Amino acid sequence: MxxxxxxxxxxxxxxxxxxxxxxxxxxSGSGSASSRPAPTSSVPSSAAAAPVQVKGAPAELAALVARVYTGADLGGAASRTAAAALEARQPSTGRVTGTATTGTWRGQQVAVVTVGRDVTLAVAAKPGAWRVVGGWWPSLDVPRPSLGSxxxxxxxxxxxxxxxxxxxxxxxxxxxxxxxxxxxxxxxxxxxxxxxxxxxxxxxxxxxxxxxxxxxxxxxxxxxxxxxxxxxxxxxxxxxxxxxxxxxxGGIPIVIPRTVDASHAGIVIRKGPQTLTGAQALAYARERKTLPDGxxxxxxxxxxxxxxxxxxxxxxxxxxxxxxxxxxxxxxxxxxxxxxxxxxxxxxxxxxxxxxxxxxxxxxxxxxxxxxxxxxxxxxxxxxxxxxxxxxx
Missing domain, CATH: 3.40.630.190 (LCP protein)
Incomplete structure (x- = not known):
């Protein structure tokens, strides 16, 4: 079905x-779930490159993003697939202003940096050691996203x-x-x-x-x-x-198509629009004995x-x-x-x-x-x- x-x-x-x-x-997606938002980081421009500012980024991440937009060699600071995608990029010549959000996954720092419609994905295996692992960069004329093959x-x-x-x-x-x-x-x-x-x-x-x-x-x-x-x-x-x-x-806003008696949890979930709590959502997700199709x-x-x-x-x-x-x-x-x-x-x-x-x-x-x-x-x-x-x- x-x-x-x-x-x-x-x-x-x-x-x-x-x-x-x-x-x-x-x-809102800004900042880490476990730390205070980082201040805006600025990276000075070279004679031919645009100034780069990344709000919410640690200095090392901001520097890496600047290398992406100024066309600098990324060396080992990019995954194989991300480096290949960015190899033919056209460096930005205007001011670059972006926003970073950070978090953690299994002890690794992770980040998403948005610059207009561009998205850069980065991971740090240890503090400060950021590496670009994917993203999409239409402003740099990169034709395809890099998100695994x-x-x-x-x-x-x-x-x-x-x-x-x-x-x-x-x-x-x-x-x-x-x-x-x-x-x-x-x-x-x-x-x-x-x-x-x-x-x-x-x-x-x-x-x-x-x-x-x-x-x-x-x-x-x-x-x-x-x-x-x-x-x-x-x-x-x-x-x-x-x-x-x-x-x-804050719960899950949803329209329930028909009343469900979640007998296993002792919870009745009424038909109509409502916001389910965690207990209600779990009961709704698990109930099967009172459903006609189990x-x-x-x-x-x-x-x-x-x-x-x-x-x-x-x-x-x-x-x-x-x-x-x-x-x-x-x-x-x-x-x-x-x-x-x-x-x-x-x-x-x-x-x-x-x-x-x-x-x-x-x-x-x-x-x-x-x-x-x-x-x-x-x-x-x-x-x-x-x-x-x-x-x-």
Missing amino acids: RLAPRPSTRCVAVATTLLLLAGCSSG GPRWVLALGSDARRGQPLDHTRADTIQVVGTDGRGGAGLMGMARDLWVPLATGGRGKINSAMALGGVRAQLRTVRNVTGLPIEGYVVIGFTGFKKVVDAQ DFGRSRHQGELLLAAAVKARLAGPGAIPSAMSTVSRYARTDLDGERMLTFLARFYRVNPAKVGRGVAQGGFGWAGGQSIVLLGPQARSLFADFADGNLS
Whole structure:
């Protein structure tokens, strides 16, 4: 079953999948989530180069951005792909004024610098050691963005770990594959938890049991094997983290199409426009027993929440990414480094709204070992094949 997102928000629904699972920031996007905004940094111009000012940037980052705009050699201060993209740039001859926002990801500093329609993505593996890892620079006549090559996919997981349980060795309550084709298309694919599949740990079982049996990397390998998609990494978060980040962003404004009795949580979510708290959003995302289509309806609810959160993300723009990444780092676990995560998220601000889709991998019902299961059938396999280019449009 393919559910088409609403045109006004679908261009960022996929981008916010990971951020919603770990708290997409609804703030202005300026400054780090954990530090005071940095002052404006200025870099003197040479005789032929324009003066460069970057508000909110540490001095080392401002100096690096100045090298980008004056045409100076970047040396080792750029990734291979970013250096290749910037090699033929035309240096700016006018005054350059930009704004930097910073955050952290797995102990790495990350930054987004905007100059008009230009965006520079940078990462520092250690304090002060900034490196350009991607971006897009139309003002410098760079023809294409540098955001990693070809299709890319990331696995977003919600863990059902309770207090005292390991986040990454319990069942996966949410399994979503987020993808982008690198040419303006993207997709979000939910997977029913009860899909009966071969597990990376051996034997067959429900797809969400792989993490409980072998850890989050076993869950990643299982989803890779089942879908045939070379998913590059994962982000996993638990219930408590989800609730905290939703509350931290002031809740999620949404229009509920029909009243839902989230019996497992003792919460009734009324039909109509409202702003969900963290507890309400989690209940809405997890309820399935009272829904006529069970787990498939649950996946649909998750998509509705993502679409609602997308409105805030779209208004905030790329500068909000570092703050959101900081929030993710506080509550989630991942195997993606700062460069891969930053460039992956930034891809979704280059997406064509007409080339984004959503789907849920589902199938018929069956029984195995006395438990109800979902059989992996033609619908799911067709969806996997459709997603092989990173696009579900």
